[in-house]
Amino acid sequence: MIDTSIKACLTWNGKNSRDLGIYISQVPNLSRPQRKMKVVDVDGRNGSLVFPQKAWNNITRSYAIFTGEQTWDAERYYDALVEWLSADGYQRLEDDFEPDVYRLAYFAGNVDIVNFFGESGTATLNFNCKPQKFLKSGEKAVSFSSGGGVLRNPTGFEAKPLIVVRGSGSGTVAIGGVSVSISSIGTSVTLDCENQDAYNGSTNRNNTITASTFPVLKPGNNTIALTGGATSVTITPRFWRL
Numbered sequence: 001m002i003d004t005s006i007k008a009c010l011t012w013n014g015k016n017s018r019d020l021g022i023y024i025s026q027v028p029n030l031s032r033p034q035r036k037m038k039v040v041d042v043d044g045r046n047g048s049l050v051f052p053q054k055a056w057n058n059i060t061r062s063y064a065i066f067t068g069e070q071t072w073d074a075e076r077y078y079d080a081l082v083e084w085l086s087a088d089g090y091q092r093l094e095d096d097f098e099p100d101v102y103r104l105a106y107f108a109g110n111v112d113i114v115n116f117f118g119e120s121g122t123a124t125l126n127f128n129c130k131p132q133k134f135l136k137s138g139e140k141a142v143s144f145s146s147g148g149g150v151l152r153n154p155t156g157f158e159a160k161p162l163i164v165v166r167g168s169g170s171g172t173v174a175i176g177g178v179s180v181s182i183s184s185i186g187t188s189v190t191l192d193c194e195n196q197d198a199y200n201g202s203t204n205r206n207n208t209i210t211a212s213t214f215p216v217l218k219p220g221n222n223t224i225a226l227t228g229g230a231t232s233v234t235i236t237p238r239f240w241r242l
Contacts, residue, residue, distance in 0.1 A: 033131035056131035138239030171230030175215035
């Protein structure tokens with residue numbers, strides 16, 4: 001039985017399912033990704049040795065969908081649905097049930113529509129998602145001047161921000177106790193802490209930075225400090241949770 005009262009939608013690959021006349025018929029199951037860990041069994045020793053990682057496996061997000069129009073053309077819906085789902089690689093995935101977060105997902109499954117005598121259709125869409133649920137609030141860039149400040153991570157997980165340092169000459173930016181020295185800021189240097197890369201536009205700037213590691217935003221308050229020729233910093237936090 002199709003519950004047509006929900007009328008919830010999902011957005012993937014830049015298109016809302018409502019634009020296709022397709023809606024979600026039930027609330028997706030709550031599930032959490034499995035933590036990555038190495039388990040080693042040693043001969044003659046009770047139990048196993050466990051080496052957990054600060055990383056999690058991908059997770060499947062399933063949506064039961066139905067067509068919401070009175071007149072239904074099975075071939076037209078099928079063609080539109082397949083075209084929508086045919087994008088390559090990870091795409092942004094959002095739904096009406098968790099409006100404050102988004103996921104990065106790809107679709108690699110088949111599309112099997114149940115046809116109810118040409119009057120309506122149902123299907124289940126399974127998206128393979130990265131483990132993180134990214135907070136939309138973490139997409140908002142926060143700027144600090146030479147006086148520095150504090151940036152609070154509201155989650156229990158370390159975030160890997162996008163950092164843009166501006167100024168001239170050489171300078172240092174310290175975030176959450178990790179200092180990055182930049183020998184030549186130029187107009188600006190961007191630090192992508194997720195990809196561990198430094199650049200300015202298409203120009204590689206990794207040879208201008210010195211740091212023990214790329215900064216992360218730890219749970220709670222993170223102190224931001226600028227010295228030398230670094231006059232301002234803009235941080236896109238990329239907060240996430242599971």
